[in-house]
Amino acid sequence: MDFEYSTRVAALLKTLEAFMDEHVYPNERAYYDFVHDQNNLWQEWPQMEALKDKARAAGLWNLFLPHEYGEFSPGLSNLEYAPLAEAMGRVPWASQIFNCSAPDTGNMEVLAKFGSPDQQERWLKPLLAGKIRSAYVMTEPQVASSDATNLELSILPDGDDYVINGRKWWISNAMHPRCDIFIVMGKTHFDAPRHIQHSQILVPRDTPGVEVVRHLTVFGSHNSPGGEVELKFDNVRVPKENLILGEGRGFEIAQGRLGPGRIHHCMRSIGQAQRALEHMARRADSRVAFGKKLADQSSIRQDVARSFCEVEMARLLTLKAADAMDRYGNKKAKDLIAAIKVIAPTMAQTVADRAIQVHGGMGVSDDTPVAGFFTLNRYIRITDGPEEVHMSQLGKQKIAEYAAMNAR
Structure with missing residues (x-):
């Protein structure tokens, strides 16, 4: 059991801590003031993209993605990523600078592990490049979603499409101006055994029938620019090729x-x-x-x-x-x-x-x-x-x- 960081991780951590000292801690107040100004609701902090460019140039990019994801990964293990994530976490919004923020990280892992080549080309690559953001659409207001078998949103086949109907809430990042894609979990088989009833499907943010019902606050905060929202899916149609992995694999x-x-x-x-x-x-x-x-x-x-x-x-x-x-x-x-x-x-x-x-x-x-x-x-x-x-x-x-x- 070795409690010392590897040479690579020690070097990355030193670079990351220097980046935080130079670019993040000095901007905490400016970031806070901007995102809590109601005139800036759902707008990205103007310095974010410039800092993302600096982080990418410094080699501090997509560090979260484990080495088993091959071409998409920088090659770190989960153990190697841990001290880097801890350093980023000292300022809660900092992870986005390094393209290591939720819910994008989990969505990128889904697409890297389970996505088709077309899905990876259309959605994973822009996410890995930090060009777009995403949301994970799972929790529902009318059922106890801690038991995911309760989820009721329907994803039903109709010709070459799936038609989606239902409500979701506590959907983080849905209001972000760069959020272009949702990964949505719902039922495709209502009578199947409980753990193969559900599927997950990609729904572009601007698809007709996707409606923001309301914005939710967390301890009084809108958590701008990403926010948390309640969503309604009203006869939302997406092509069958948007289904991830297959029916019943949710x-x-x-x-x-x-x-x-x-x-x-x-x-x-x-x-x-x-x-x-x-x-x-x-x-x-x-x-x-x-x-x-x-x-x-x-x-x-x-x-x-x-x-x-x-x-x-x-x-x-x-x-x-x-x-x-x-x-x-x-x-x-x-x-x-x-x-x-x-x-x-x-x-x-x-x-x-x-x-x-x-x-x-x-x-x-x-x-x-x-x-x-x-x-x-x-x-x-x-x-x-x-x-x-x-x-x-x-x-x-x-x-x-x-x-x-x-x-x-």
């Missing part, structure tokens, strides 16, 4: 997509927790109350120490899960992926909460990033499956595994 595709997506969230959450810890320590060292520094208060020291321990534990579990994905595949690593999806966002939320407390009134403002880290990770505890679902499945798996072992 769950197979979803599992191939969500495993890496879940661990990428965790990598970024650890970056946010680490940065919250650093802010907390600096605040404690600089703030004086009742005649002495906060850093001299035992309770504050305990919060810093406990936070350090929790960040380190989550980081190590993330690395172990990433390594298992590389060695054995996502399916065999599902227990570790589930474990870190339960642990990382809750840990980051907790560390951010402690940082808020140490900052006092400043902590609940936007003068530091810690309040944003708190709300973001509270949200991530629900995205890609709520933690209760992961714990239920993980508990079931481990009970069966350990019950089958000989008693010792």
